[in-house]
Amino acid sequence: MQPPVFENQLDPEEMEAWLAEVELVHEKIKKLSSEQANVKDDDEEIIKIRQKRLEQEKKKEDARRQLQIQKEEEERKGRKGKGQNKDYASFCKYCYLEYAKKTDQCYWCKRDTLTQEQRYNQLLEKVEKYKEDKNRKQQKKQKFELMEKTEKILWKKSTFTHKKWEYYTSSEEEIESEPIVPKDDPNFRALELDMEQRKKKKEEDMKKAEELKNKGNEYYSKGDYDHAAWKYSQALELVKDNKTLWLNRAITYIKSNKNKKAINDCTKVIEYAECFENGYTQSRENCCKAFYRRALAYYNRDRLQEALNDINQAQQLIPDDKQVQNLKKEIEAKIDHYQRLKQNEKEEKDEEEPKQDNQDQQENNNPKEKKTFMDENLTYKQLIDKFVGEEEIELLQLFKVLKVDSNEATAYFYEKNGLKQLLNIIQKNDEKLHNLQNIMASLPALILQVYQEKSLLYQEQFLNQYNGIEVIYEKIKQLLKQVENKSLSAIYDTISDYLDVLNVMDEEKPRSIIQQHEIIRNKLYPELFHRIISLYKTERDVVATFLSFCSNLCYGQDTPLRNVIFGNINEIITKFVEIFEKVEIKQTNIKMMYQLCNLLSNLLTEEKYRFYFLSKELNPNFFKAYLKFIKAIQFKDNEYNSLKQNAIAVLVNLTFQINQAQSDYVSKINLLAPTLIEYLETQQDGLVIERVLTVLSKVNYEDNIYLITRFIKQYSNQSIRCLLQWLSRKSPLVVDQLKQKQTLLYELLEQLKQQLNSDNEIIYCNCCNVIGFIIDLLSPINGEQNACSFFNQLIPRLLSFVKDKTGNFRKNSAILLAKLTKDQNNLQKVRDLHGIEILQSVMGKL
Structure with missing residues (x-):
């Protein structure tokens, strides 16, 4: 009997089974020699042992086969690596994957791969380039040191710009982009050691510089600008390529009225970006700050054209920056002023002096009219x-x-x-x-x-x-x-x-000066507010102007007048209720009521005011009087459109970022939802409709959800948000409307289907959620024609979003796909398009 053959080493279990079989045969031979053996029983026992051994061999073979399949699959998909070892055949430089077998294309990105030799040559090229860059920087350093020595000998200050010499030290990016050195190659061991030492020193310098920067920030926050600048300077001695340090020191110089030094620091940041980042977009925010602060320093030195050039550059980088916009207005105002003066001088030179004898003659001829003539x-x-x-x-x-x-x-x-x-x-x-x-x-x-x-x-x-x-x-x-x-x-x-x-000064800087003035803080409310507001019955224009002034003073968060008004909110609301109840709606009152709504809107942009208006502390008559006012202007002509817009804006700000409990509270305000629905059905002004929809998206409504269908195309975002709010509560009345009014349901679904073709992330994702809600509320799915089958043609688009998009696009598409597959036809289409595999491939990313 032959023992089992093992490839590498003996399996203990197989060896034990084989030895048991040998022992059994040996016992059988002994029994045969003594003529005591029962041949039949012994053969059965041997067969059982052999069968057991064969089963064990089969299990092991299956395990080997499974391991081999798994290994082949891993080889096909590749393993993570940088291509610096020599145990692979192909390498993808985009995915950083190594393939044990030669592969022409990467399994994941489908791009061409490199052979081991190509990758090795690529690494060598990078190392050579790294050496060249290092030598070039060393030469710059030597030139810079030589330049400094020359200046000291000649007793001269630096008056020129060497754009790259200031930055001979390694940048932070180079720490991350150091070349990958091939392993076990003696030619690169010295280079590798040098890189590690420099990296360690750089990290230590950066750590010390960060500590110094933090100390400088502390001094700056205390208003000690000289000490702050000193700490930033110490940090810059360690790390010259830290743009934040240059910018921080620049602003301390500006605060200390050392504008020339600030200009130099900002210029270094700008030149660094030009030299080493090929422009300003790579570090957009820092470059915007550099141009802004240099513009401010130029402005302080009255170098207005240079300031304007810099502020224009800053605005190109970040167009919506408020500081940049405000400084630009100040610079342009000053330039405009000087241009006017220049024009005056030019006109003065061009004017011809009237002849004295003619003037005397005219004065003699008209002695009585002399003063008037002049x-x-x-x-x-x-x-x-x-x-x-x-x-x-x-x-x-x-x-x-x-x-x-x-x-x-x-x-x-x-x-x-x-x-x-x-x-x-x-x-x-x-x-x-x-x-x-x-x-x-x-x-x-x-x-x-x-x-x-x-x-x-x-x-x-x-x-x-x-x-x-x-x-x-x-x-x-x-x-x-x-x-x-x-x-x-x-x-x-x-x-x-x-x-x-005071009202004409509505720009941010002058408005801020007025807002913070002591008179506004302490005197305006007790001395003027009620005195002027009480004139609403007869002196509408002065009340309107005063309300406009107060509204400007309340523009922005946590302004002094806002806080004063909040401290006296109950008596102010009582006065506003009186105005809403007693003022007749006519043209002479439009301006005053417009400004009153404007003031309320501005106040409601702050969270504490919204909490107050949504609490039991609010005067119970406020909403009654306010909704009565809104209904009174509902059917007025177009001259009242601006008033309608501002009136609804109050409700828009009131419902901004409210939670579910607050939403329930708003929904219970008597006549609110019916009034808004009437507006929706009767108004033609686009802004009024948009604002009404915005408010309705925060209100629980269930009487007729299909009225929103005709607004989805033109007001997609607000209309879909309304549906989300109304469907999310899963009201039985809403469910009955979905199930019983099939024609209206399909009209709604058709509009939603069109919105799924939108590339706007918010509209698309909210639309997915609305459709998902409708499918859930209509479950179980019955019949051939249902909400799921309605979107069968959009399955390829949803799958493409799952495959190619990221974030909310992918997540909401995947969730909607899962709900659509409740319909068997949809499920089959997903399978035909390999949708199951696509969903499985992104499951970990959802």
């Missing part, structure tokens, strides 16, 4: 000079001059500090006020408006240099005192004009 023929410069010299002139003439010759005249008015004289006139309070007409009393305010509308530069002069807020505020108080409790007085028009002086 006044009518004064140039704007002469008129402004007389005004600044405190000579008597009619303010109407000055108003006309600034209005007609606005650019040149306002620039000259600024240079001559005409604003100082104008504010002095306002403070004198010597106007003759009448209840019927006060045009002359309003002229100083109108002049201020014309002047300030022209430039941010002039607004800052008014706010900062002459404390114009205090002058105007005291003027308004004095006018209110004079008018006392009179109604329909022209003095109120003058008050509106003075309020508009």
Whole structure:
């Protein structure tokens, strides 16, 4: 009997079985020799042992075969590696996969692979390039050191730009992009050791530099800019290629009014990007900061054209940056001002002096009309000079001059500090006020408006240099005192004009200065708010102007007036309820009601106001009065469209980012949903419809979900969000509508089907969710025609999204596919398109 043959080593189990069989045969021979053997029994026992051994061999063979299949599969798919060893046949440089067998194309990316020799040559080329780069940087370092020595000998400061010499140290990117050195090759061991040492030193320097940067940040936050700059400088000695450090030091220099040094630091960052990043897009944010801060430093040094060039470059990199936009406006305002002055000088040179004898002759011929003639023929410069010299002139003439010759005249008015004289006139309070007409009393305010509308530069002069807020505020108080409790007085028009002086300054920087002023913080509400708001029955224009002013002051988060209003919110809401209930809806009241809604909208952008309006603390009559007001303007003509838009905007902001509990609360507000549905069915203005849909997407509604169908095409995003909200609650009434009104259901599904062709991520993903909800609510699937079969033709698109897209596109497509396969035809189509394999391949990524 032959023992089993083993390939490499003896299997203990097989050996044990074979020995047992040998022992049994040996016993049988002994029994035969002693004539005691039962041949039949012994043969059966031997057969059992052999069968057991054969079964074990078969199991082992099956295991070997399975292992071989698994090994072949792994060889086919490749293994992770960098191609630096020599135990592979092909290599994919895109996926970094090694293949044990020669493969022409990568299993995953389907691109051509490299042979082991090609990969080895590629690595050698990279190493050679790395050596060249290292030598080049070393040469730059030596040149830089030589340049520094030369400067010290000649006692000169650096006045030139060597773009690359400042950056001879290795960049952070080089740590990550060091070449892959072939293993076990003696030619590269020294290079590998050198790389490791330099890498270790670089990491230590970076760690120390980070600690110094953090200390510098602490000093900066405390306002100690000199110490902050010192820490950043120490860090830069260790790591010269850290753009953040250069930018941090630049801003500390700007804060310390060392603008020239700030310009140098920003320039280094910009030049680094030009030299080593082939432009500014690779580190877009840092380059935008560099251009912005250099523009700010140029602006501080009055180098306006260079500042404008830099700020334009910053805006190209990040167009929506608010700081960049604001600085650009300031730079352009100053440039515009200087251009006006330059134009003035040019015109002055071109003007011919009138001959003295002609002038004398004219004066002699018209002695009685001398003053009038001169006044009518004064140039704007002469008129402004007389005004600044405190000579008597009619303010109407000055108003006309600034209005007609606005650019040149306002620039000259600024240079001559005409604003100082104008504010002095306002403070004198010597106007003759009448209840019927006060045009002359309003002229100083109108002049201020014309002047300030022209430039941010002039607004800052008014706010900062002459404390114009205090002058105007005291003027308004004095006018209110004079008018006392009179109604329909022209003095109120003058008050509106003075309020508009502050209202015209709606740019971010001047508005912020006004918002933070002490008068706005401490005096406006107790002294003026209720006094002016209470005039809503008769003085609608002044109330509208004041509400507009308050709305501007509440623009932005956590502004001082917002906090003051919130501290007195109950009494303010009581007054607003009174206005909504008592004001008649007519054209003369449109402006006032528009501004009231505008103020409410601005307040509701802040979370604490939304919580208050959605709590039991709110005056219970507010929503009743407000919805009554909304219904009152519903059927008004197009002149009321802007008012309708602002009225619905209040509800849009109220329902912004509300949770489910708050959504339930809003849904229970009496008449809210019916009123919005009426608006949806009756309004033609697109913005009104869009805003109504936005509010309805936060409200629980179940009476007729199909009314949304006709809006899906034009207002896709808002309409689909409405359906998501209404379907998510799984109301029995909604389910009955889906099951019983088949025709309307198919019209809705047809619109949703078209939206699945959208490339907009939000619309597409929300549409997938809506369809998924409908399928779930209609389960179980019965019949040939059902919601699932309706989307059979879109299965290829869904599969392509699962295969090729990422993130929410892939996830929502996969979920919808899974729900569509409840229909057997859909399931078969997915199988025919290898959809099961596609889903399995991305399962780990979902």
